[in-house]
Amino acid sequence: MAIKYNSSSLYYSTKIVNDQYLDILSIRSVPAESDDYLYTVEEKYTHRPDLLAFDLYNNEKLWWVFSQRNMNLLKDPIFDMVAGLEIYLPKGRNLRKFLGI
Numbered sequence: 001m002a003i004k005y006n007s008s009s010l011y012y013s014t015k016i017v018n019d020q021y022l023d024i025l026s027i028r029s030v031p032a033e034s035d036d037y038l039y040t041v042e043e044k045y046t047h048r049p050d051l052l053a054f055d056l057y058n059n060e061k062l063w064w065v066f067s068q069r070n071m072n073l074l075k076d077p078i079f080d081m082v083a084g085l086e087i088y089l090p091k092g093r094n095l096r097k098f099l100g101i
Helices: 049-057 064-069 092-099
Strands: 037-040 086-089
Touching: 049 064, 049 092, 064 086
Parallel strands: none
Antiparallel strands: 037 086
């Protein structure tokens, strides 16, 4: 049985070897758009990019988008997400178009 990750997954473009395991991660960069907005992380989202993704995009599985869009700030997508940090957020329609969802 061939394994295929959903187009919204971080692993979508990573190859699957022998239908058993993931190969080396193929990074899915999230392009900067002129209408991305600067957001200051609130306390309730500290270490919880999944909650922010759910509140913004109604999909907690898009947590990885923040670290890919802000690679210079979020080296660790969980522990670097702290209150007061300013990050860029893609607009939902742009993200859906980019991911094909």
